Amino acid sequence: KQEVTQIPAALSVPEGENLVLNCSFTDSAIYNLQWFRQDPGKGLTSLLLIQSSQREQTSGRLNASLDKSSGRSTLYIAASQPGDSATYLCAANTNAGKSTFGDGTTLTVKP
Amino acid sequence: NAGVTQTPKFQVLKTGQSMTLQCAQDMNHEYMSWYRQDPGMGLRLIHYSVGAGITDQGEVPNGYNVSRSTTEDFPLRLLSAAPSQTSVYFCASRPNSGSEAFFGQGTRLTVV
Numbered sequence: 052k053q054e055v056t057q058i059p060a061a062l063s064v065p066e067g068e069n070l071v072l073n074c075s076f077t078d079s080a081i082y083n084l085q086w087f088r089q090d091p092g093k094g095l096t097s098l099l100l101i102q103s104s105q106r107e108q109t110s111g112r113l114n115a116s117l118d119k120s121s122g123r124s125t126l127y128i129a130a131s132q133p134g135d136s137a138t139y140l141c142a143a144n145t146n147a148g149k150s151t152f153g154d155g156t157t158l159t160v161k162p
Numbered sequence: 163n164a165g166v167t168q169t170p171k172f173q174v175l176k177t178g179q180s181m182t183l184q185c186a187q188d189m190n191h192e193y194m195s196w197y198r199q200d201p202g203m204g205l206r207l208i209h210y211s212v213g214a215g216i217t218d219q220g221e222v223p224n225g226y227n228v229s230r231s232t233t234e235d236f237p238l239r240l241l242s243a244a245p246s247q248t249s250v251y252f253c254a255s256r257p258n259s260g261s262e263a264f265f266g267q268g269t270r271l272t273v274v
Binding site: 083085087093094095096097140142147148149153154155 | 193195197202203204205206207210212218220252254256258259260261262263264265266267268
């Protein structure tokens with residue numbers, strides 16, 4: 052059974068800092084991995100999707116990496132802003148479309 | 163651009179009542195899923211579907227039924243609501259297993 056862990060559970064940084072969020076998974080036979088953002092009381096917004104054959108994906112200030120062999124993915128946020136404050140979730144997906152989510156990292160960026 | 167639409171947004175049920183949570187997508191996506199989100203337990207998969215007429219159980223299917231008669235709709239039925247089903251429910255869709263998932267805004271359900 053796939054298990055996904057996100058560390059740390061919460062993170063507080065001053066504005067402008069670069070930061071890394073971690074996601075680890077126990078079963079390396081994933082099809083792809085997706086990072087989401089969730090604002091309080093809202094649904095999930097997709098940030099980045101990395102296929103199992105890829106090493107990284109970039110979108111603006113966000114960069115996600117994937118190392119299947121070690122069961123790890125990281126989300127790098129450059130030059131953080133208060134608007135980046137949210138909960139960040141990763142999901143490991145099988146080729147049958149089943150997703151296993153981590154519990155998330157709650158990020159607070161202080162002005 | 164409706165995307166994934168869930169109704170209702172909020173619902174209060176009495177123990178033992180039944181109801182259906184609606185989920186509709188207008189993107190012609192084959193894959194659809196239902197999750198529940200509880201504090202400290204993340205999102206857990208209830209049921210999922212890889213196309214019209216095909217459904218399968220996820221991690222926590224007990225107490226819930228689904229059907230997929232059309233590509234657009236994937237309703238979730240609570241047969242006899244219990245307080246343990248108090249949660250926020252999310253529906254998601256994706257074109258295929260290699261594509262990103264899109265989520266609805268959620269239904270906050272309270273069972274008293």
